[in-house]
Amino acid sequence: xxxxxxxxxxxxxxxxxxxxxxxxxxxxxxxxxxxxxxxxxxxxxxxxxxxxxxxxxxxxxxxxxxxxxxxxxxxxxxxxxxxxxxxxxxxxxxxxxxxxxxxxxxxxxxxxxxxxxxxxxxxxxxxxxxxxxxxxxxxxxxxxxxxxxxxxxxx
Numbered sequence: 001x002x003x004x005x006x007x008x009x010x011x012x013x014x015x016x017x018x019x020x021x022x023x024x025x026x027x028x029x030x031x032x033x034x035x036x037x038x039x040x041x042x043x044x045x046x047x048x049x050x051x052x053x054x055x056x057x058x059x060x061x062x063x064x065x066x067x068x069x070x071x072x073x074x075x076x077x078x079x080x081x082x083x084x085x086x087x088x089x090x091x092x093x094x095x096x097x098x099x100x101x102x103x104x105x106x107x108x109x110x111x112x113x114x115x116x117x118x119x120x121x122x123x124x125x126x127x128x129x130x131x132x133x134x135x136x137x138x139x140x141x142x143x144x145x146x147x148x149x150x151x152x153x154x155x
Contacts, residue, residue, distance in 0.1 A: 007034040011110040013041045013101050013135070016074045019148040020116045024081055026146055027114040031086040039108065040079050041091045042071055043100045068092065098134035106140055113143045 012027045014020040031038050044067060071092055079088045093100050105113055117132040136143045 007031075007036045007111045009039060009108060009110045009112075010036050011039045011041060011101070011105050011108075011113045013043070013097075013113070013115050013131070014075075014078055016042065016071075016078060017118075019118055021078065021081065022148040023114045023116040023144075023146045024078075026144060028082050028086055030112065030114070030144075032083075036111070037087045037089060038082060039089045039091055039104075039110065040075060040082075041093065041101065041104060042075050043097045044068065044071055044092065044094045046094050046096075097131045098138065101131070101135050102138045102140070110141055112141060113139055114146065115143060116146045116148055118148070 007030055010027050010031055012023055014023075027038055030036065072090075075090045075092055079090050082088050091104070093104065101113070101115075104110070113135060115132045115135055117130060132143075132145050136145065
C-alpha cells in the first residue's frame, strides 16, 4: 500500500457535456495542490453511426474526419476552461469508452482518474451501464467520481 500518495498525472475523461465538466474543478484543485498535469481525454467511437453515413450518402472517411475535427475543437474549448496554473494535455482516441480510458491510464501511468457520473438509474442504467462504474471496476489507479449538480443535469 502506498504511504505517500503523490499525484503527478490526472486523467479527466470528457464527453463534452456540462455534466462531465463538473469534474474539472476537482481535477484542477488537485492538480494545483500536487503540481500535477491533467490529461483531458475524449474517446470517439471506432466507426461513425451507420445511419449517418447512409442518410447523408457520405464516405466513412469523410464522416470520421468531420467527427474528429469537431471533437478536437471541443477538446480545445474544454481545455480552456482550466486555469492557466495547470498544464492540460488534450487527448483524442478511438475505441470503447471505458476500455480506452483504463488502458490509457495504465499506459501513461496516471495517478488519479477524475470522472463525472451522469447519475442514471433504473432501466436506463441497466441497459446502458455506466462508463464511470466500469472505469471504477477496471481501473488500476484510484478513481474520484463526481456527481453533477442539478444545474448541470438540466443543461
